[in-house]
Amino acid sequence: xxxxxxxxxxxxxxxxxxxxxxxxxxxxxxxxxxxxxxxxxxxxxxxxxxxxxxxxxxxxxxxxxxxxxxxxxxxxxxxxxxxxxxxxxxxxxxxxxxxxxxxxxxxxxxxxxxxxxxxxxxxxxxxxxxxxxxxxxxxxxxxxxxxxxxxxxxxxxxxxxxxxxxxxxxxxxxxxxxxxxxxxxxxxxxxxxxxxxxxxxxxxxxxxxxxxxxxxxxxxxxxxxxxxx
Amino acid sequence: xxxxxxxxxxxxxxxxxxxxxxxxxxxxxxxxxxxxxxxxxxxxxxxxxxxxxxxxxxxxxxxxxxxxxxxxxxxxxxxxxxxxxxxxxxxxxxxxxxxxxxxxxxxxxxxxxxxxxxxxxxxxxxxxxxxxxxxxxxxxxxxxxxxxxxxxxxxxxxxxxxxxxxxxxxxxxxxxxxxxxxxxxxxxxxxxxxxxxxxxxxxxxxxxxxxxxxxxxxxxxxxxxxxxx
Numbered sequence: 001x002x003x004x005x006x007x008x009x010x011x012x013x014x015x016x017x018x019x020x021x022x023x024x025x026x027x028x029x030x031x032x033x034x035x036x037x038x039x040x041x042x043x044x045x046x047x048x049x050x051x052x053x054x055x056x057x058x059x060x061x062x063x064x065x066x067x068x069x070x071x072x073x074x075x076x077x078x079x080x081x082x083x084x085x086x087x088x089x090x091x092x093x094x095x096x097x098x099x100x101x102x103x104x105x106x107x108x109x110x111x112x113x114x115x116x117x118x119x120x121x122x123x124x125x126x127x128x129x130x131x132x133x134x135x136x137x138x139x140x141x142x143x144x145x146x147x148x149x150x151x152x153x154x155x156x157x158x159x160x161x162x163x164x165x166x167x168x169x170x171x172x173x174x175x176x177x178x179x180x181x182x183x184x185x186x187x188x189x190x191x192x193x194x195x196x197x198x199x200x201x202x203x204x205x206x207x208x209x210x211x212x213x214x215x216x217x218x219x220x221x222x223x224x225x226x227x228x229x
Numbered sequence: 230x231x232x233x234x235x236x237x238x239x240x241x242x243x244x245x246x247x248x249x250x251x252x253x254x255x256x257x258x259x260x261x262x263x264x265x266x267x268x269x270x271x272x273x274x275x276x277x278x279x280x281x282x283x284x285x286x287x288x289x290x291x292x293x294x295x296x297x298x299x300x301x302x303x304x305x306x307x308x309x310x311x312x313x314x315x316x317x318x319x320x321x322x323x324x325x326x327x328x329x330x331x332x333x334x335x336x337x338x339x340x341x342x343x344x345x346x347x348x349x350x351x352x353x354x355x356x357x358x359x360x361x362x363x364x365x366x367x368x369x370x371x372x373x374x375x376x377x378x379x380x381x382x383x384x385x386x387x388x389x390x391x392x393x394x395x396x397x398x399x400x401x402x403x404x405x406x407x408x409x410x411x412x413x414x415x416x417x418x419x420x421x422x423x424x425x426x427x428x429x430x431x432x433x434x435x436x437x438x439x440x441x442x443x444x445x446x447x448x449x450x451x452x453x454x455x456x457x458x
Contacts, residue, residue: 059296061292061296062291062292062293063290063291064290064291067288067290068288068339068340068343068344069343097339098338098339098380099336099338099339099379099380100339101379102335102338102376102379103332103335103336103339105335106328106331106332106335107297107332109327109328109331110294110297110326110327110328110329110332111297113328114297114327133378133380134378134380138378139375139378139379142375142379143375145371145375146331146368146372146374149363149367149368150328150362150368150371151328151363152362
């Protein structure tokens with residue numbers, strides 16, 4: 001069986017990603033990060049997703065991106081709430097973590113090289129996250145090129161590494177429909193940038209808004225537990 | 230004054246790198262890593278180099294590459310000794326750490342983006358380390374391309390990020406001559422893959438051998454403290 005590294009955050013997108021890789025027959029090696037994000041609830045969700053998918057291995061890498069700061073997800077900057085769709089795509093949001101996907105993919109590359117995996121799955125999406133530079137197709141292509149120069153694959157005559165981003169051009173509704181057809185249990189995932197202590201979603205950050213809209217457009221009941229307003 | 234991120238290991242090459250960036254008038258932001266390497270003596274040397282160069286900032290990122298394994302520098306694999314020059318370039322050595330330069334450059338990229346630096350200095354060398362895939366010119370070019378797609382620089386119309394690798398095509402003797410002309414104190418640096426508890430170099434690993442040969446060819450007295458044989 002071929003092996004895949006899956007970048008797993010515990011959100012809706014990466015839970016769908018796991019289901020897609022599983023349906024394609026890969027052995028699943030999941031990688032999550034404790035990177036100084038404000039809520040550890042994300043890692044608990046990642047753990048639930050890994051457990052419910054019978055993955056071969058789930059590693060958590062510790063790295064403290066608070067060392068550099070510069071993001072609402074790692075610093076004491078307020079997470080924006082109730083922004084319109086236009087506002088979300090107008091600028092690079094404060095929830096953007098500098099070079100985060102590059103760092104995550106670099107670790108996935110190390111993991112892939114050590115276990116001999118040729119496929120790295122990442123749940124980036126270019127439509128909803130058009131404000132994030134490292135969620136664009138040209139970024140993914142550039143990383144794939146780099147990956148094959150960076151590793152033994154680039155020197156020895158062996159199979160190339162592929163960066164698989166199956167959600168790249170899907171709408172949130174399409175992601176949810178795809179996941180639902182693959183039996184993803186979205187109740188165990190969390191998308192919120194600003195959950196409370198019990199893990200209940202705020203319902204107002206960009207990520208919650210995109211999730212709510214996605215379930216609505218997909219015509220699927222949203223199992224997310226939101227804070228009472 | 231323009232800012233530069235310098236990847237600083239405490240070795241001969243990165244000490245020279247600091248001196249070059251300093252001579253070009255950059256404000257120096259140094260970045261070192263505690264990545265599970267077998268000896269912390271490396272970080273002490275990095276600290277000495279930073280202190281003696283009046284750097285603006287020196288950050289140490291913690292990340293544990295032992296999580297993946299796969300290298301003599303992070304695992305309990307013996308460091309090879311007394312290899313010939315031909316043996317050193319014949320294969321990818323066991324001291325290669327999978328995707329290490331990609332991980333290090335990714336962190337440097339995050340740091341650069343947060344402080345607004347446009348130049349990232351890395352002390353890779355394509356001649357002595359031809360066995361390492363991530364020390365080749367085409368790798369550095371691919372990372373520069375990626376860096377400009379990964380960050381705000383790629384979306385907004387601002388200055389491009391440059392990966393500066395001034396040692397790339399230099400021989401070890403040329404690096405030592407260059408550093409000596411810039412007053413680098415090589416006695417405070419350490420290159421050895423397998424130093425003893427006191428920080429004395431083994432004199433036999435690939436890195437020691439290249440260093441010894443470099444000083445000899447440069448006609449400069451080697452200030453390194455070696456273990457008594």
